[in-house]
Amino acid sequence: xxxxxxxxxxxxxxxxxxxxxxxxxxxxxxxxxxxxxxxxxxxxxxxxxxxxxxxxxxxxxxxxxxxxxxxxxxxxxxxxxxxxxxxxxxxxxxxxxxxxxxxxxxxxxxxxxxxxxxxxxxxxxxxxxxxxxxxxxxxxxxxxxxxxxxxxxxxxxxxxxxxxxxxxxxxxxxxxxxxxxxxxxxxxxxxxxxxxxxxxxxxxxxxxxxxxxxxxxxxxxxxxxxxxxxxxxxxxxxxxxxxxxxxxxxxxxxxxxxxxxxxxxxxxxxxxxxxxxxxxxxxxxxxxxxxxxxxxxxxxxxxxxxxxxxxxxxxxxxxxxx
Amino acid sequence: xxxxxxxxxxxxxxxxxxxxxxxxxxxxxxxxxxxxxxxxxxxxxxxxxxxxxxxxxxxxxxxxxxxxxxxxxxxxxxxxxxxxxxxxxxxxxxxxxxxxxxxxxxxxxxxxxxxxxxxxxxxxxxxxxxxxxxxxxxxxxxxxxxxxxxxxxxxxxxxxxxxxxxxxxxxxxxxxxxxxxxxxxxxxxxxxxxxxxxxxxxxxxxxxxxxxxxxxxxxxxxxxxxxxxxxxxxxxxxxxxxxxxxxxxxxxxxxxxxxxxxxxxxxxxxxxxxxxxxxxxxx
Numbered sequence: 001x002x003x004x005x006x007x008x009x010x011x012x013x014x015x016x017x018x019x020x021x022x023x024x025x026x027x028x029x030x031x032x033x034x035x036x037x038x039x040x041x042x043x044x045x046x047x048x049x050x051x052x053x054x055x056x057x058x059x060x061x062x063x064x065x066x067x068x069x070x071x072x073x074x075x076x077x078x079x080x081x082x083x084x085x086x087x088x089x090x091x092x093x094x095x096x097x098x099x100x101x102x103x104x105x106x107x108x109x110x111x112x113x114x115x116x117x118x119x120x121x122x123x124x125x126x127x128x129x130x131x132x133x134x135x136x137x138x139x140x141x142x143x144x145x146x147x148x149x150x151x152x153x154x155x156x157x158x159x160x161x162x163x164x165x166x167x168x169x170x171x172x173x174x175x176x177x178x179x180x181x182x183x184x185x186x187x188x189x190x191x192x193x194x195x196x197x198x199x200x201x202x203x204x205x206x207x208x209x210x211x212x213x214x215x216x217x218x219x220x221x222x223x224x225x226x227x228x229x230x231x232x233x234x235x236x237x238x239x240x241x242x243x244x245x246x247x248x249x250x251x252x253x254x255x256x257x258x259x260x261x262x263x264x265x266x267x268x269x270x271x272x273x274x275x276x277x278x279x280x281x282x283x284x285x286x287x288x289x290x291x292x293x294x295x296x297x298x299x300x301x302x303x304x305x306x307x308x309x310x311x312x313x314x315x316x317x318x319x320x321x322x
Numbered sequence: 323x324x325x326x327x328x329x330x331x332x333x334x335x336x337x338x339x340x341x342x343x344x345x346x347x348x349x350x351x352x353x354x355x356x357x358x359x360x361x362x363x364x365x366x367x368x369x370x371x372x373x374x375x376x377x378x379x380x381x382x383x384x385x386x387x388x389x390x391x392x393x394x395x396x397x398x399x400x401x402x403x404x405x406x407x408x409x410x411x412x413x414x415x416x417x418x419x420x421x422x423x424x425x426x427x428x429x430x431x432x433x434x435x436x437x438x439x440x441x442x443x444x445x446x447x448x449x450x451x452x453x454x455x456x457x458x459x460x461x462x463x464x465x466x467x468x469x470x471x472x473x474x475x476x477x478x479x480x481x482x483x484x485x486x487x488x489x490x491x492x493x494x495x496x497x498x499x500x501x502x503x504x505x506x507x508x509x510x511x512x513x514x515x516x517x518x519x520x521x522x523x524x525x526x527x528x529x530x531x532x533x534x535x536x537x538x539x540x541x542x543x544x545x546x547x548x549x550x551x552x553x554x555x556x557x558x559x560x561x562x563x564x565x566x567x568x569x570x571x572x573x574x575x576x577x578x579x580x581x582x583x584x585x586x587x588x589x590x591x592x593x594x595x596x597x598x599x600x601x602x603x604x605x
Contacts, residue, residue, distance in 0.1 A: 028427065030425065031421035031425035031430075034417040034418060034421035034425075035418050035422075035433065037417060038477050039418075039433075041414060041470075041473050041477060042440070042473075042474070045471065045474050046443075048451075049448050049450075049452035049455050050448060052454060053450045056451060061454070067453075067454065067457065068457065118339060118342060118346070119343075121335075121336070122336065122339045122340050123336060126339075126340040126343045127343075129343070129344070129347050130346060133347045133350050135591055136354055136584065136588065137354065138591070139584040139587035140354070140580060140583075141535040142537075143535065143553045143556055144576040144579065144580045145353075147557075147560055147576050148353050148354075148357045148573065148576060149353060150560075151356075151357075151360065151569045151572065151573065156567075159356055159373050195350065195353070198350065256444040256446065258446065258537075258538060262557070263557055263560070266557075266560060266561045266566075267557055267558075267561045268561075277446055280446055284450050285453075290450060294451070297444075297446070297447035297450050300444060300447055301444070301447060304442065304444075308442070312439065315435060315438045316435055318434070318438065
């Protein structure tokens with residue numbers, strides 16, 4: 001207490017003009033000195049590779065020989081772009097990725113909001129149980145999750161088929177979930193991704209819901225609003241910014257899903273399972289077509305930026321704040 | 323009167339929602355339960371026509387079948403790589419976080435925006451350009467190559483998270499220390515650092531978890547068998563002819579490499595959101 005009160009006067013006494021100038025000069029270069037290491041590391045490990053990636057899109061590094069011997073690589077203008085963009089497979093992958101991502105983001109947000117609302121109206125012991133389960137789910141590495149779910153959905157000894165059989169779907173015993181890529185991707189992989197996404201979304205939304213002032217809800221109730229109306233007209237508007245952020249994050253994660261698809265298809269996803277991340281990996285790294293991969297990378301980043309314009313604008317605003 | 327009638331009804335609804343919550347918990351927790359259960363089931367149980375929800379007898383042989391020739395070496399690689407990249411990025415990231423949180427300088431805003439935007443760029447797109455770079459630097463197949471590659475996501479994460487922690491430590495505290503005769507460096511070491519320690523630990527733990535779980539970079543940068551990381555090991559283990567249908571071995575391997583993450587995550591998750599300096603500047 002006394003320290004804070006005495007501070008202004010002591011500072012005036014203790015800092016004579018010459019010394020203060022010294023401090024400001026050092027204060028000007030010090031932050032740059034502190035930033036230098038991370039700027040250098042990120043520029044060499046991320047900035048330069050990104051530039052290199054964009055250059056690759058205009059080159060023809062499309063076999064392993066050219067990868068190990070870069071002197072064989074030459075610039076080909078927009079040739080790689082036109083060959084990828086005229087490939088029906090590319091547009092098929094883009095379409096599939098966008099539809100699948102929308103499905104996953106929508107499902108995870110809806111289920112997460114339901115569970116978050118549920119958390120608000122159950123007894124403390126039930127809340128602790130559910131949150132504990134969510135934390136364990138959250139902690140699972142995606143590679144492990146994919147491996148576990150492949151076993152759950154196994155067609156010979158998988159437990160999902162057996163449970164369906166037990167509850168009356170006799171024909172589902174030994175059902176092969178992965179034979180049809182549409183079923184495999186839109187049902188099985190979706191269930192893995194939504195399962196993994198729920199914990200973060202539920203806990204974030206639940207935290208947001210507890211911030212909604214109870215007086216507002218009480219007032220609405222007194223005025224005769226039904227629980228659903230209270231939710232729609234009081235809770236949701238207050239949650240809106242949080243919903244935007246969680247939706248944007250879900251999009252970022254689901255759009256580039258790779259690990260779950262990779263492990264569920266045991267390291268060799270069939271073409272019907274290719275979303276843009278898998279497609280990019282197969283082209284660039286499995287077939288050593290780095291320039292093709294670079295064009296797909298550019299497309300991937302452009303699509304993300306287009307979808308997330310509003311989110312990026314939000315970030316620019318964060319930069320404005322102190 | 324109305325309160326008398328409402329109380330039991332409210333208890334009923336709570337009981338109903340509690341039941342729903344338990345069903346949700348069981349459904350969400352079931353995959354983890356099944357993973358644990360599979361590791362202690364005997365092979366005979368595993369290929370039974372009707373799977374059982376409890377082992378007929380306990381069999382831990384799955385763990386020894388998971389530990390094949392490469393398992394130990396691969397796990398050790400992961401330990402070295404993750405600790406290496408987290409150590410480097412904590413030092414580098416702490417400096418940048420201090421600059422952003424405690425200094426006002428030209429270029430501060432663009433830097434913050436860059437750190438935020440950079441975290442959105444998919445790793446796999448960076449890897450397309452990074453692999454040729456690492457190749458010309460002769461870093462493919464080396465632990466150092468992967469340690470450096472991981473800095474791409476650990477450093478932005480650490481800068482952003484630590485910045486929040488440092489902003490939470492009132493600047494009046496270090497000013498007070500400097501008024502009392504500390505130099506800037508001393509004020510940092512004696513005041514800021516102790517308050518920041520919990521934040522440093524949990525930030526480090528979460529960066530470490532991300533590095534531990536990373537797959538795409540590890541698969542492409544690290545080469546042959548003994549050189550893999552644990553996650554890459556699991557995908558190869560699961561697709562070899564000898565272990566492709568050895569699900570108890572796969573689950574045991576999955577459990578071992580996930581265990582450190584699960585334990586640390588559940589311990590530190592609750593800490594991430596608690597206020598650090600609550601009460602530090604009380605009157």
